[in-house]
Amino acid sequence: MYAFIRxxxxxxxxxxxxxxxxxxRKLAAFHLDKLVDAGLLRSRYEAVGGIRKVGRTPKVYEPAGVDFAVTIPPRRHGVLADILLDAVVTETEGETARDSALRVAAQRGEAIGAAERDELRPGRLGAERGLTLTETVLARQGFEPRRETPTCxxxxxxxxxxxxxxxxxLVCGINQAFLGGIVTGLEVPGVDAVLVDAPVGGCCVELRGTQAGG
Structure with missing residues (x-):
């Protein structure tokens, strides 16, 4: 129905x-209103063809004008594209394309981390609590974090x-810089984003606490 309406x-x-x-019609109404609730459609009451007839004015639906995509597991190719585009636009004299991408990735991650910290207001953090906070934030970013040990x-x-x-x-380097930036923005002490060998589909970076407890 969404494709038909578009x-x-x-x-x-x-x-x-x-x-x-x-x-x-009843089942269609149920699903159409769910699409409205999800923000994909908007609805209103309007006379069909602009002609007012006897009886209740029908409810009509049209696209809400937003983009929508679902990927399982989560993919964030738009984030990578934004980083690379910004790197091209802001590359400075004497800076390589790779260095520019790593710089932008770190800045982008730091901005996300700082915004999350302002929202969560965690107070002072030790390394282990810092890892827990970082897990929460990275889950929102689609990384599917899992605590392997108290410090990993x-x-x-x-x-x-x-x-x-x-x-x-290139991409793993950008990812490491991005995640390192998130840690910096969160102001998490004693936590590093480290490159590792990863299985297919897994992330090439893991987070390690440099000290236990805290």
């Missing part, structure tokens, strides 16, 4: 949406896969 280039009634996929967090998902497989030195 292709209609005009507001669509519940009856039209139901007919497009061969379901009842492995990241089960690479949001930049499969692009990391095409240029591992």
């Amino acid at each position: 292709g209609a280039a005009r507001p669509v009634t519940r009856d039209e949406a139901a007919a497009s996929v061969g379901i009842s 967090v492995r990241l089960r998902n690479c949001p930049f896969h499969p692009l990391a497989g095409q240029a591992p030195d």
Whole structure:
């Protein structure tokens, strides 16, 4: 129904949406309103064809004008593209393309970490609590963190896969700089983002606490 409404280039009634996929009007209404709740459609009451008829004005639906994508496991290719684009635009004289990308990645990560810290307001942190906070933030970023030991967090998902497989030195370096920036922005003491060998689909970086407890 969503595809039908996008292709209609005009507001669509519940009856039209139901007919497009061969379901009842009642079932169509349920799913259409769910799409509205999700922000993919917007709805209003409007006379079809601009002609007011006797009876209740029908509810019509049209695209909300937002982009929507689902990937399982989570992928964040847009983040990587933004970093590379910004690196090209801001590259300074004497700076290599790689160095520019690493700089931008670290800055982008630090901004995210600082914003998360302002929101979470964690107070003073020791290394172990710092790892816990970092796990929470990286889960939001799609890395699927898992605590392996009290001082080690492995990241089960690479949001930049499969692009990391095409240029591992570059993408993994960007990823390490990005995650290191998040740690810096969070002001987490004694935690490092370290490059490691990772299984296919896993992240090439893990987080290690330099001290236990705290």
